[in-house]
Amino acid sequence: MVRAAVAGASGYAGGEILRLLLGHPEVEIGAVTAASSAGQPLGAIHPNLAPLADRTITDTTLETLAGHDVVFLALPHGHSASIAEQLPDDVVVIDCGADFRLTDEAAWAAFYDTPYAGSWAYGLPELAVGATGKQRDALRGTRRIAVPGCYPTATTLALAPGYAHHLLAEHDVVVVAASGTSGAGKSLKPHLLGSEVMGAMSPYGVGGVHRHTPEIEQNLSGIAGDDVRVSFTPTLAPMPRGILATCTAPTWDTFTPAEVREAWVDTYADEPFVHVLPEGQWPSTASVLGSNTVQLQVTLDERVGRVVAVAAVDNLTKGTAGAAVQCLNLALDLPETTGLPIAGVAP
Ligand SMILES: NC(=O)C1=CN([C@@H]2O[C@H](COP(=O)(O)OP(=O)(O)OC[C@H]3O[C@@H](n4cnc5c(N)ncnc54)[C@H](OP(=O)(O)O)[C@@H]3O)[C@@H](O)[C@H]2O)C=CC1
Numbered sequence: 001m002v003r004a005a006v007a008g009a010s011g012y013a014g015g016e017i018l019r020l021l022l023g024h025p026e027v028e029i030g031a032v033t034a035a036s037s038a039g040q041p042l043g044a045i046h047p048n049l050a051p052l053a054d055r056t057i058t059d060t061t062l063e064t065l066a067g068h069d070v071v072f073l074a075l076p077h078g079h080s081a082s083i084a085e086q087l088p089d090d091v092v093v094i095d096c097g098a099d100f101r102l103t104d105e106a107a108w109a110a111f112y113d114t115p116y117a118g119s120w121a122y123g124l125p126e127l128a129v130g131a132t133g134k135q136r137d138a139l140r141g142t143r144r145i146a147v148p149g150c151y152p153t154a155t156t157l158a159l160a161p162g163y164a165h166h167l168l169a170e171h172d173v174v175v176v177a178a179s180g181t182s183g184a185g186k187s188l189k190p191h192l193l194g195s196e197v198m199g200a201m202s203p204y205g206v207g208g209v210h211r212h213t214p215e216i217e218q219n220l221s222g223i224a225g226d227d228v229r230v231s232f233t234p235t236l237a238p239m240p241r242g243i244l245a246t247c248t249a250p251t252w253d254t255f256t257p258a259e260v261r262e263a264w265v266d267t268y269a270d271e272p273f274v275h276v277l278p279e280g281q282w283p284s285t286a287s288v289l290g291s292n293t294v295q296l297q298v299t300l301d302e303r304v305g306r307v308v309a310v311a312a313v314d315n316l317t318k319g320t321a322g323a324a325v326q327c328l329n330l331a332l333d334l335p336e337t338t339g340l341p342i343a344g345v346a347p
Pocket residue numbers: 007008009010011012013014033034035036037038060073074075076077079096097098148149150182183184185186187315316319320
């Protein structure tokens with residue numbers, strides 16, 4: 001058994017990490033820490049986590065995080081580095097925030113307003129690396145892991161096979177993705193009040209300014225071996241959870257629909273959490289709720305020579321907390337699927 005602390009336990013991501021850890025056979029839940037909610041029972045914040053209802057949330061300090069084998073950080077951007085650098089090197093630290101995701105300091109400076117903290121192993125095990133490798137090899141035994149953003153998870157996995165199999169051009173890539181409101185965290189935001197969100201869909205971060213743009217480009221460029229440029233538009237959808245990313249990119253030559261489909265099927269054939277759906281079936285956020293899975297479908301729009309790939313994930317599960325636990329399994333050399341739901345909650 002390992003003992004894990006969750007910092008940011010009162011938030012959406014922290015709560016989902018705790019839900020998953022309750023079903024993990026190798027993890028004992030230790031400190032649950034936060035900020036303004038310190039002193040409250042966890043049950044007052046996350047009534048769904050009945051077995052932890054009487055746990056008291058404590059402040060996030062070095063003292064409360066000490067004595068754990070694993071520390072999950074589910075804190076706002078910019079808070080992870082100062083904590084992580086004071087934790088012993090042999091503690092597994094898994095950061096759900098953006099602080100250590102980008103390898104390029106200039107890209108960080110262009111999209112974030114806190115100082116660049118560096119980069120850690122990127123926590124997307126299914127990411128194609130080189131001709132045949134996957135990112136999970138870089139995560140085994142690692143002690144510092146940066147969990148991807150939720151949009152980059154969906155978008156990268158949707159388009160990666162096209163670059164791994166040299167089908168897609170690096171330019172003119174267009175992604176429009178809808179997210180449920182929990183993606184924005186639980187702190188009060190005027191554009192997220194019930195009356196603003198219910199019954200409405202609206203874009204935000206339009207015009208290449210959303211901070212997930214450089215992360216998506218970093219991932220796809222790494223596979224392509226050349227700079228991939230992406231036009232990314234996020235949209236807010238009136239649902240609590242889920243992301244649906246519709247991604248299109250031009251092919252660089254003439255390929256058949258069968259060649260395109262084969263690339264996607266081949267890339268994810270052995271992946272327990274990435275499901276390329278049968279032909280004609282399209283991903284839906286409802287089908288992945290509460291599961292650590294990604295549903296994918298791909299087709300070729302032959303009229304315009306573009307591949308259309310669609311991904312659905314639960315932003316809080318495969319999009320954050322599930323990915324964090326999957327990375328923990330790799331860090332601890334456990335079977336990668338340990339404690340993680342593969343079936344979603346439906347309807
Ligand atoms: N929501 C999502 O779908 C995704 C989130 N993430 C990332 O995960 C992280 C957490 O997100 P999310 O759960 O949505 O956010 P929430 O706003 O829901 O929760 C934030 C948590 O951080 C705590 N906190 C805030 N300030 C401090 C501080 N100064 N010191 C210690 N704790 C603090 C809060 O405590 P308190 O409530 O007590 O003030 C709360 O527990 C973020 O970095 C986010 O970007 C990544 C992918 C997807």
